[in-house]
Amino acid sequence: METLSAVLVEPFVAIAEAPMFFFEVLIGGLLSGVMYALVALGFVLIFKASGVFNFAQGAMVLFAALFFVGFIDLGWPIWLSLIVTILVMILLALAIERVVLRPLVNQDPIILFMATIGITFFLDGFGQTLWGSDVRRLDIGIPEDPLIIAGLYINQFDIYAAVICGLLVLGLALFFQYTPTGRALRAVADDHQAAMSIGIPLNVIWAIVWTVAGIVGLVAGIMWGAKLGVQFNLALIALKALPVLILGGFTSVPGAIVGGLIIGAGEKVAEVFWGEVLGGAIEDWFAYMLAMVFLLFRPQGLFGEKIIERV
Amino acid sequence: MIYRETGQFKTSYGADQAIFPIAQDRIGMLIIMALAFVAIPLTASDYWLTTILLPLVIYGLAALGLNILTGYAGQLSLGTGGFMACGAFAAYKLSTAFPELHVLVVFALSGLITAAVGMLFGLPSLRIKGFYLAVATLAAQFFLLWLFNKVPWFTNYSASGVISAPPLAIWGETYVTGFEATPRAKYLFALSIVTVMALAAKNMTRLKIGRAWRAIRDMDIAAEIMGIRPLATKLSAFAVSSFYCGVAGALWAFAYTGAVEALAFDINVSFRILFMIIIGGLGSILGSFLGAAFIVLLPIFLNNALLAMGMAEAVALASHLEFMIMGALIIFFLIVEPHGLARLWQIGKEKLRKWPFPY
DSSP: OHHHHHHHTHHHHHHHHOHHHHHHHHHHHHHHHHHHHHHHHHHHHHHHHHOOOOTTHHHHHHHHHHHHHHHHHTTOOHHHHHHHHHHHHHHHHHHHIIIIITTTTTOOHHHHHHHHHHHHHHHHHHHHHHHOSSOBOOOOSOOOSEEEETTEEEEHHHHHHHHHHHHHHHHHHHHHHHSHHHHHHHHHHHOHHHHHHTTOOHHHHHHHHHHHHHHHHHHHHHHHHHHHOBSGGGGGHHHHHHHHHHHHOTTOHHHHHHHHHHHHHHHHHIIIIIHHHHTSOTHHHHHHHHHHHHHHHOTTOSSSOOOOOOO | OOSOOTTOOOOSHHHHTOSSOSHHHHHHHHHHHHIIIIIHHHHSOHHHIIIIIHHHHHHHHHHHHHIIIIIISOOOOSOHHHHHHHHHHHHHHHHHHOTTSOHHHHHHHHHHHHHHHHHHHHGGGGTOOHHHHHHHHHHHHHHHHHHHHHOGGGGTTOSSSOEEOOOOEEETTEEOSSSSSOHHHHHHHHHHHHHHHHHHHHHHHHSHHHHHHHHHHHOHHHHHHTTOOHHHHHHHHHHHHHHHHHHHHHHIIIIIISEEOGGGGSHHHHHHHHHHHHHHOTTOHHHHHHHHHHHHHHHHHHHHHHHHTTOOSOHHHHHHHHHHHHHHHHHHHHHHOTTHHHHHHHHHHHHHHHTTOOO
């Protein structure tokens, strides 16, 4: 009885007693959800265009961040490091398309999934062989002191992150909607064979998609790196992006954003108000449980395409 | 010339349905068994037994469990580590709460407990498919590990959270777990369990239940229309697979590391076992063991190769290089033979049948 009340009643009482604190937690959660969404976005882009479940997105985040911070530590200005890192990501995308994807065309999805795990290992090893495995501080000049808006304490950094993420999504939306390449990308995402039949080169499209995912990964890597320092742990946030993905649906860009927000907010609120009762550190699994329960009711995710099965 | 079934006639249904229909296969299997059970324990050093052969055998069992679920029944799972932890902790609780239980009973019961847990986490598989299911099984992985870490009841309220496995004897004073056990006894114990369970798995996949699993894997809706009950089939696959993983986890904690701790079964273990079955071959008993051998031996081999090249000073660098080479090799193997080592073996056997006169 006491445990039940501790789980079912007291957290709500705590919320009702201090609504401002609850909103602070909620907003903090939403803003950190934006960061998850950034990683999930890279997954969605690749899954939409090539049907590959790209487990290597987290490794790409780490890889890009390592190169960026490595160039900055060499004394290069930020803009130059950014451009060179983008070039590196383009090279990486070309190499992945040529070396991994092309020979594995038409294989089962699980084989391609395994191949991306292979890429994950390779990138983790390669990045750290080149740049070492120490934690590197990344300072890109975003202030981190809290800001008071309408009586709520909010971390300024998180707001910048949200704005950057919003700009990135806006840019991607414009790119997909209004450029010929974007149109080709959407065509491939819709139907590979139809796209090929009207002369869209799949190989080129895949290289472009991996490049875009790499650049999204770079942005995510810079933001996470500025927050936590560039270190191996960055590769692990990919795992946090997975529940975001299944919540939002593998094929939906808005889904990635909304899923990120739900997971971020749910996780923080659960940890702060329920964590103590359940033994703490429930952030580890809460997102997965939330996603799994959610999937029971909507197997294709929030915005995913309806799964139609034919025999 | 040697490997050829000419002149071997099957005169009964029993002979027709044998696991190894060709006499050469039977002899080969006997030789392998004799090597594994007699020659290796007699000749191998303790170092070899404890650091290479024991994990190889136990990983093989876990890979077999995952292969039943993923390779035969087509349900992608990333929760293997969680289920292994479940088996390890179930065995620990059982052996400390009921010290008079025989070690085999403890292992069987812990397998059954894991099977029940596996069925619980397999329930969503009825509605969730493919990669969505894989992510859902991650919930099992993280939740189970968190549970064993946070709830002190599982560790018998030990302060450090790391507990040593109690010694259990197979008969008399012959200990097979804990610190008193010799590496040889542990190896033979693990090997015997694995052999029996591998034989059971081979037969299960040839029975009605195995055919139902494969029908569900190939297309679940078509299988359902044919009269295979998807819920029962999927849950039975989860149960059997979790049983295997649970026993493997119990063996891992009791016979290999000698300590029961949740951290030994983290997400990397799940991935490693998934590698094993994909490199070894999905839907193949032999493949599970080939894959386990590959993944266990590769890092050791790479390590020694790097040592030989004089890179011993830079430990961090060597481990990064190891990661890189591992990743590259996985990609290479997938490109060369996406169906795994078991398929390579199959192709080799076909070639061997016609050798040396292919026409």
